[in-house]
Amino acid sequence: MPRAIISPSVLASDFGQLTAECKRMIKGGAEWLHMDVMDGHFVPNITMGAPILASVSKGVPGIFMDCHMMVAQPERWVEDIAKAGGSLYCFHLEAAKDPLSIIESIHKNGMKAGVAISPDTPSTDITHEVAQAADMLLVMTVYPGRGGQKFLDRCVSKVAELRERYPEKDIEVDGGVGPSTIHVCADAGSNVIVAGTAIFAAPDPEGVIESLKETVTNALLKANEDKKPPSSVVLEHPHT
Numbered sequence: 001m002p003r004a005i006i007s008p009s010v011l012a013s014d015f016g017q018l019t020a021e022c023k024r025m026i027k028g029g030a031e032w033l034h035m036d037v038m039d040g041h042f043v044p045n046i047t048m049g050a051p052i053l054a055s056v057s058k059g060v061p062g063i064f065m066d067c068h069m070m071v072a073q074p075e076r077w078v079e080d081i082a083k084a085g086g087s088l089y090c091f092h093l094e095a096a097k098d099p100l101s102i103i104e105s106i107h108k109n110g111m112k113a114g115v116a117i118s119p120d121t122p123s124t125d126i127t128h129e130v131a132q133a134a135d136m137l138l139v140m141t142v143y144p145g146r147g148g149q150k151f152l153d154r155c156v157s158k159v160a161e162l163r164e165r166y167p168e169k170d171i172e173v174d175g176g177v178g179p180s181t182i183h184v185c186a187d188a189g190s191n192v193i194v195a196g197t198a199i200f201a202a203p204d205p206e207g208v209i210e211s212l213k214e215t216v217t218n219a220l221l222k223a224n225e226d227k228k229p230p231s232s233v234v235l236e237h238p239h240t
């Protein structure tokens with residue numbers, strides 16, 4: 001059964017105190033940190049690249065950097081991000097000419113591989129081969145490019161469709177996720193939750209992390225329970 005993982009998006013943090021902000025989130029219960037890398041081509045904004053990630057990994061030993069690569073040439077940055085301490089390299093399917101070879105290169109460089117889809121990309125564009133090779137699938141619930149946007153409900157059905165196809169895979173949601181939208185994401189089957197504004201702008205980030213995690217864990221347990229045969233059937237056929 002997949003487990004609940006909360007990955008605060010540092011895009012909503014104080015970049016002047018990035019290392020301290022990451023430590024604050026880990027202390028508050030976050031397991032991963034979501035690092036939004038934007039190149040000004042795939043999306044209009046520019047955020048951070050390998051040198052900043054390297055400083056963070058040096059300043060926060062053991063950090064799991066969930067790197068969301070909003071870049072036009074995802075194959076180009078794999079080595080640099082690995083050297084900078086990236087733990088997971090998630091690239092956009094829309095930008096990839098050969099997703100399978102990018103996944104192979106990510107694995108060769110010692111990172112987990114993620115494949116992201118933007119709101120207008122159907123989940124069926126992720127082929128079975130690509131989904132199987134990837135460690136994580138990311139369903140964007142806003143258009144990539146900036147934080148603080150409104151959650152797009154219409155993307156949730158893609159999470160459910162992918163969860164149906166891949167019961168054990170890590171499935172991440174990102175964009176406008178917080179206490180008011182977590183239930184639909186969790187019920188659809190996402191287990192890795194990215195939240196920026198909802199966590200960093202909260203007076204009690206630890207409380208938000210804890211409640212997001214609890215909601216997701218409960219949904220995962222319920223889905224797992226629902227898969228089991230009813231207990232009466234088990235009792236009637238103890239040897240089957």
Ligand SMILES: O=C(CO)[C@@H](O)[C@H](O)COP(=O)(O)O
Pocket residue numbers: 009011012034036068142143144145146147148149174175176177194195196197198
């Ligand atoms: O990738 C992105 C935006 O492109 C996200 O990671 C956002 O940074 C999430 O921020 P909130 O919507 O949670 O504020």
